[in-house]
Amino acid sequence: MAGPLLLALLLVNGLRHSVANSGECKAPLGMEEGRIPDSAISASSSYEVKSVGPQNARIRQELNGGAWCPKAQISSEIREFLEVDLLKNHLVTWTETQGRFGNGQGQEYAEAYLVEYWRDSLSQWVVYKNTRGEKVLAGNSNTY
Numbered sequence: 001m002a003g004p005l006l007l008a009l010l011l012v013n014g015l016r017h018s019v020a021n022s023g024e025c026k027a028p029l030g031m032e033e034g035r036i037p038d039s040a041i042s043a044s045s046s047y048e049v050k051s052v053g054p055q056n057a058r059i060r061q062e063l064n065g066g067a068w069c070p071k072a073q074i075s076s077e078i079r080e081f082l083e084v085d086l087l088k089n090h091l092v093t094w095t096e097t098q099g100r101f102g103n104g105q106g107q108e109y110a111e112a113y114l115v116e117y118w119r120d121s122l123s124q125w126v127v128y129k130n131t132r133g134e135k136v137l138a139g140n141s142n143t144y
Contacts, residue, residue: 026093029086029090029092031057031058031059031084032058032059032060032061034058036084036086036087038054038055040084040085040086040087041054041055041057041082041083041084041085042054042082042083042085043057043068043070043080043081043082043083044070044079044080044081044082045070045071045072045080046068046069046070046071047069047070047071048065048069050064051064051065052064052065052066052067052068052069052100053068054068054082054083056068057082059096059098060098062101062102062103065100065102065106066100066101066102066103066106067098067099067100067101067102067106067108068082069100069108074110081116092115092117095115095137097109097110097113097139097140098140098143098144099140099142099143099144100143101143101144102143106143107143108143109139109140109141109142109143110139110140111138111139111140111141112136112137112138112139113136113137113139114127114128114135114136114137115127115128115137116128
């Protein structure tokens with residue numbers, strides 16, 4: 001399942017992208033080791049909630065189906081998203097993506113994605129742009 005993917009807030013599901021310039025912010029926020037609870041992860045849809053629901057969108061984890069998979073295949077007409085509530089304000093300096101390895105059976109990955117974040121002062125979601133003004137970030141070209 002390759003194609004653009006809309007990510008609300010943050011996809012941490014490895015390719016990295018610099019989101020801000022800060023040498024002091026290098027600590028992970030907790031998607032891999034579980035400090036961010038499953039209840040803080042939601043999605044626009046899931047192909048099957050138990051095996052590939054949003055709670056499975058954790059980097060370097062092979063729980064259940066090994067990833068979050070949206071119900072429909074992503075296309076330019078279909079916007080799906082994964083949302084992570086960080087519970088408090090953070091300066092996000094990296095995002096990381098990974099396809100669904102699924103113990104060697106997975107074939108799904110995002111080739112490109114967007115990051116959006118909530119801006120309290122504007123009361124709206126804002127699309128992240130890198131220093132070159134690019135909104136679409138490169139994802140994966142394989143499942144790992």
